[in-house]
Amino acid sequence: MHALLRPYRDALNIQFEMRACEVNVSDQTVxxxxxxxVPYDILISSLPLPQSETLIEFPAAPKNSFLPCIAVGLMMAESNANKYNAFKNVSKDISWMGSSKFFNPALEETWVIQFSPKGSQRLAAEPDQKLIELSLRCLESVTNDKIKVKDSSVFRWKYAQCGRSTQDQMFTKIAHNIFAIGDWHISSRVESAFLSGKTLAEFLSNKRP
Incomplete structure (x- = not known):
């Protein structure tokens, strides 16, 4: 997201890597x-619902489920000769694995290991090194090869796996000028977050003269 917005940083006065600590609804400031x-005319939150509720302090929205999600990235020391570039339903803990060579073979090969919902929940508190070792063992098992890794990263999301909102709407209107968008309105798919924001943009465009 930052990469898309950086070219417009100066023209639109966009500030990056700043954390909102408080929203004062009465005087419209953050x-x-x-x-x-900073004063605001319109405030749009794309935070996960529990964080929006805490920050803006609006009445709890319809009940929704949020679960942790884990993914591991492994950068290969050398490209894997295996003919497959993706695997799914790997184990009870890992849903799928995918290689970067599928979409850009010119880059150094990396593999993303996506943990299953139950695996993410069960292993959420485990140290990074254990998750990396588990991912590497599983990758070696499905490729039937000994793999050398030169770098690795663990990615954790506390509110990534969400259930659908019980409201039949694409975004939430908190106040006349405060809105919440996000995939939790529709489904847990990444595209749903885009659709939520797009619908709000169309709504706001139609309201303006």
Missing amino acids: VFNNDLT
């Missing part, structure tokens, strides 16, 4: 972690 206070 306080950030560097003590900067």
